[in-house]
Amino acid sequence: MLNKDDLMYMRRAINLARQGENSGGGPIGCVIVLDGLVIGEGYNCVDIQRDPTAHAEIVSMRRAGEFLNQSRFKGATLYSTLQPCGMCSMASIWAGISHIVYGAEREQVHQMYFEDRHFQTMDFIRDAFKDDLTVTGSVLGEECAKLYYHPGDSPPDDEQANK
Numbered sequence: 001m002l003n004k005d006d007l008m009y010m011r012r013a014i015n016l017a018r019q020g021e022n023s024g025g026g027p028i029g030c031v032i033v034l035d036g037l038v039i040g041e042g043y044n045c046v047d048i049q050r051d052p053t054a055h056a057e058i059v060s061m062r063r064a065g066e067f068l069n070q071s072r073f074k075g076a077t078l079y080s081t082l083q084p085c086g087m088c089s090m091a092s093i094w095a096g097i098s099h100i101v102y103g104a105e106r107e108q109v110h111q112m113y114f115e116d117r118h119f120q121t122m123d124f125i126r127d128a129f130k131d132d133l134t135v136t137g138s139v140l141g142e143e144c145a146k147l148y149y150h151p152g153d154s155p156p157d158d159e160q161a162n163k
Helices: 004-022 056-068 086-094 121-128 141-145
Strands: 026-034 037-044 077-082 099-104 134-136
Touching: 004 026, 004 037, 004 056, 004 077, 004 099, 004 141, 026 056, 037 056, 056 077, 056 086, 086 121, 099 141, 121 134
Parallel strands: 077 099, 099 134
Antiparallel strands: 026 037, 026 077
C-alpha cells in the first residue's frame, strides 16, 4: 500500500514540521494531496495564532478549502508527521478525506503530544469509519519521531501540551 509518492509527501511534511518549529509553531507538519496535487499544507500554529484548533492538519484543511473553494476533499490523502489527534481525525472524516498517512506513532513520542486519556483515536477510526477512511501509520516513523520529545524525556514545563 506504501508507494514512492507517500514517501515524497511525508518528507515534505517533515520539512514543514521543521519550518514550524523554527518559526515558533510546533514541530508537526501536514500535506493534503488530491489527484497528485498539493491542495493544502501547513504546520502547527497553535501558539502562533493562539488558537487551540490550529493543529497542522486543521491549518492544512483550511488552506485546502480555500484552494478548492469547498469544504469536502473526497479522494484526498492527508500526510501528517505525527499520528493525528481525535479532533484532527474527526475533521478529516467531516472533510471527506479518504486516506490518512502518518509518521510517528503515539508510542514513539512523549505523552504530552496526546490527550491524557487511554483512548486510541486510530483504533476508533479504523473500526467505526473503515468504509470511509483508510489509515497507514509509521511511514518514515523513525525520522518523524526525531522531531519530538520521546517517552521518558523530561520536556520543559513551558513546552508541555495537554498538561
